[in-house]
Amino acid sequence: MKIATWNVNSLKxxxxxVLDWLAANQPDALCLQELKMEDHAFPAAELEAAGYQAVFNGQKTYNGVAILTRETPQDVVRDIPGFADAQKRIITASVGGIRVVCGYFPNGQAVGSDKFAYKMDWLAALTAWLRDELARHPRLVLAGDFNIAPEARDAHPDWKDEIHVSADERAAFAALLDLGLHDAFRLFEQPERSYSWWDYRMGAFRRNFGLRIDHLLVSTALRERVRQCMVDKTPRKLERPSDHAPVILDLQA
Structure with missing residues (x-):
C-alpha cells in the first residue's frame, strides 16, 4: 500500500x-494540504476521472486538507474533535484497514507570537486526541505538513530562523512519537540534507536550502510493514511548482 503526503500550496x-503525479505514481492514498479553496470549488470530478475519490475539509484562501483514495474512504472525521478551531487543518479517514490522519499543522510565524501560542495549543489538542484515536485504530498513519523540522539534520545548517526548529516545536514532535508513532523516513538510511520544502526565494531549491517538515508517522502496529519512505523532488522542478515536494510511504500488504 502506498500512502503519500503533499502540501500543494493551492490545489487550483x-x-x-497533482493529476500527472497521480498517474505516474498510483498511490492508494494521497494526503493534500493547503488546498486554499472552499468545499464547493473542490475538483472532485477531475479527480474521479483520474480514478480517485476524495474527502476534503476546505476554506477560502487559507488552509484546507484532503485525502484522495482509490477505494471509498470510511469513518470520515473533520477537524480535531473537541478543539474549537475555525481553521480547516485536519481530515481523517479509514483506507484499506488503515486510519489515515491528514494534517496541515500551523506555521507559528515566530516563537513567542500569538500564532506560535496557537500552534502549541493546536499540537497539544492533536496529541491528546491521537492518543484516543490510536487506542481505537492501532493501524494508523499521521501524514502532512507538520511545519516542524524535528532534528538538526532536518534543517539546512545555515537556517537561522528559530521557527520550525525551536525546542518547543521539537518537544511537541517528540510527544507525538511518544504516543507510539515512528518517523517512517528515519527508519531507513537517507541522503544527507534531505528536505521536503524549499523557499521560492533566493534560489533555495537550486541550492538545496530547505527543511524536512513534511512527515509520515506510522504506528507501532505498522512499523514492521514499512518498506520505503522517500521524498520525490520531481514536482518541485516543474514550472510554477508548490514549494513542497511529495513524501511517499510504501507499506507491505
Whole structure:
C-alpha cells in the first residue's frame, strides 16, 4: 500500500501537477494540504476521472486538507474533535484497514507570537486526541505538513530562523512519537540534507536550502510493514511548482 503526503500550496493552481503525479505514481492514498479553496470549488470530478475519490475539509484562501483514495474512504472525521478551531487543518479517514490522519499543522510565524501560542495549543489538542484515536485504530498513519523540522539534520545548517526548529516545536514532535508513532523516513538510511520544502526565494531549491517538515508517522502496529519512505523532488522542478515536494510511504500488504 502506498500512502503519500503533499502540501500543494493551492490545489487550483497545482491541479495539473497533482493529476500527472497521480498517474505516474498510483498511490492508494494521497494526503493534500493547503488546498486554499472552499468545499464547493473542490475538483472532485477531475479527480474521479483520474480514478480517485476524495474527502476534503476546505476554506477560502487559507488552509484546507484532503485525502484522495482509490477505494471509498470510511469513518470520515473533520477537524480535531473537541478543539474549537475555525481553521480547516485536519481530515481523517479509514483506507484499506488503515486510519489515515491528514494534517496541515500551523506555521507559528515566530516563537513567542500569538500564532506560535496557537500552534502549541493546536499540537497539544492533536496529541491528546491521537492518543484516543490510536487506542481505537492501532493501524494508523499521521501524514502532512507538520511545519516542524524535528532534528538538526532536518534543517539546512545555515537556517537561522528559530521557527520550525525551536525546542518547543521539537518537544511537541517528540510527544507525538511518544504516543507510539515512528518517523517512517528515519527508519531507513537517507541522503544527507534531505528536505521536503524549499523557499521560492533566493534560489533555495537550486541550492538545496530547505527543511524536512513534511512527515509520515506510522504506528507501532505498522512499523514492521514499512518498506520505503522517500521524498520525490520531481514536482518541485516543474514550472510554477508548490514549494513542497511529495513524501511517499510504501507499506507491505
Amino acid at each position: 493552481v497545482r491541479l495539473p501537477h
